[in-house]
Amino acid sequence: MTSPLISAATSPLTIITDDMRKVDQVITQRLTSSVPLVAQISQYIIAAGGKRLRPALLLLVCGALGYREHHRFSLAAVVELIHTATLLHDDVVDASTLRRGRATANQTFGNPASVLVGDFLHTRSFQMMVEAGSMRIMEVLSEATNVIAEGEVLQLMNMHDASLDEEGYLQVIRSKTAKLFEASARLGAILANSPPEIEEACATYGQALGTAFQIIDDVLDYDGNASEMGKNLGDDLREGKSTLPLIVAMQRGSAEQATIVRHAIEEGSTDRLDDVVTIVRMTGALEAARIAAFSEARRAMAAAEQLPPGAHSTSLLQLAAQLLERRA
Numbered sequence: 513m514t515s516p517l518i519s520a521a522t523s524p525l526t527i528i529t530d531d532m533r534k535v536d537q538v539i540t541q542r543l544t545s546s547v548p549l550v551a552q553i554s555q556y557i558i559a560a561g562g563k564r565l566r567p568a569l570l571l572l573v574c575g576a577l578g579y580r581e582h583h584r585f586s587l588a589a590v591v592e593l594i595h596t597a598t599l600l601h602d603d604v605v606d607a608s609t610l611r612r613g614r615a616t617a618n619q620t621f622g623n624p625a626s627v628l629v630g631d632f633l634h635t636r637s638f639q640m641m642v643e644a645g646s647m648r649i650m651e652v653l654s655e656a657t658n659v660i661a662e663g664e665v666l667q668l669m670n671m672h673d674a675s676l677d678e679e680g681y682l683q684v685i686r687s688k689t690a691k692l693f694e695a696s697a698r699l700g701a702i703l704a705n706s707p708p709e710i711e712e713a714c715a716t717y718g719q720a721l722g723t724a725f726q727i728i729d730d731v732l733d734y735d736g737n738a739s740e741m742g743k744n745l746g747d748d749l750r751e752g753k754s755t756l757p758l759i760v761a762m763q764r765g766s767a768e769q770a771t772i773v774r775h776a777i778e779e780g781s782t783d784r785l786d787d788v789v790t791i792v793r794m795t796g797a798l799e800a801a802r803i804a805a806f807s808e809a810r811r812a813m814a815a816a817e818q819l820p821p822g823a824h825s826t827s828l829l830q831l832a833a834q835l836l837e838r839r840a
Contacts (some may be wrong), residue, residue, distance in 0.1 A: 524827035524834065526570045532586070535567050538589040542636060542680040549593055553617050553629040557596050560614060565725070566591045566696040572831070573714050575701025575824030583644055588714045588791045590653065598660060598692075600630035605668065606751050649704055656695035663687025672752035674762065674774040678804075681756055685726040693722025713818040717828065718813035725833055726807040730755035736772065752780040756804060758788075760797035769782060769795070802836070809835055 525532070543554040557743030567588035574584045602608070603616040604623045610616060618626040628785045634657070641653050667684045670676050701711040733748045734757050748755050754777050762770040769791045775781070776788050792798060812832040 521536045521675055522829035524572075525568050527823055527827050528568060528575065531571045531575075531588075532564060532568065534585045535564075535571070535592065541590060542589065542593075542640060545632070549621070549625060550629055550632050551591040553600075553621055553625060554596075554633065556620065557617055560611065564592060564832065565721075566595050566692055568831075569693060569696040569718055569721070569828075570700045571718075572772050572828050573697050573819075574703055576819045576822060576828060577701060577704035577706055578820075579704035581703070584700070586640055587644060587649065587699055587703065588696075590637045590640050591692060591699070593633045593640075594653070594657060594660075595692055597630040597637070598664070600626045600633070601664070603632075605664070606747070608747065632788065646702070649699060652695050652698055652702065656691050659687050659691045663689075663691065663753050667753070672753065672778050673778060674754055674777040677757065678756065678759055679761060680760070682723070686723055689726040690722030691720045691774035693725070694718040697721075709809045710818065713815045717741065717812045717815035717832075720808045720815065721835065724805040724808035724812065724832070727756055727801055727808065728835065731757055731798055731805070733757075734789050735798050746782045746785045749776055749785060750780055750782050752777055756801045757792045757797045760800045761788075761795045762790045764795040764797065764800075765791055806836055809833065 535726060539558055542559065543551060545551045545554070545678050570591060571584060572587045574580070588674070589721070599611065600617055603611060604618045604626050607618075608616050609619045637653075641650055644650075663684055663686075667688055670680065670684060690798075695718070698711060698715040701714040706714070730748065733745060733755065758773055760776060762773050764772065772784060772787055773791055809832045813829050814827060816828040816832065819828070
């Protein structure tokens, strides 16, 4: 399945197409369970597709650093399973009904089953981590999952808080979203036994790319198309999330405009969604958020430029550059 992030003709991920198929094979093999509902929900989520950016980062970094051993496939599968587990839990917490263009697992199977299968994916991913036989890999992934959990709690605490500033917003997305991007890229460097400076460059690339990705995702909640996005537009507002476009709109708008946005966040109301969208666009908040994403993408590109030149390194650069063209 081609990622909607980048057109098929120009995708930087084309170079790892065969590798990604092998990752999908690993995922399918490791999602077996004697409990039918576990396998059913797991396959339902995996079959929904998605961008698979986190395992792609690990594979691209491995390619850039010359690592070709089979462990890259299993660890790429691990990061995708961790990500999928967080999606299951996220959708329950957020009471989401639509993801990737179809009903969420919690909408289809119920909240209890979704939470418990999310737990299964987490524990299965840790079983697979152990098989790599590296304490360093265990350290990176266990820390990442812990930080992600903290980010989830932090976001929950910030729900309906219209006073959240840009610094607080970035703290949440760097924990909740960017941390697994960072860990994925770092793992590629660890597998390749890279020197510390290269490992840190890879980690910086992942963190910056993940941050830019989430900022653009938040922009598209007010500037996207529901059918293309595969989710309900305005969901963030309904959940009381104060994202960067809303933060900037309140800073730049008139007192009346700021009040409308603030009330919508505090009440978790989409009754005036059209007004909020208009305010976000009129105040230049979307452009400001895209500029913030551009800055993060440039930071990612600067980090990628520290890697040995080659086709995989070029793909990492292209991935960061084309992220800013994302419309779904």
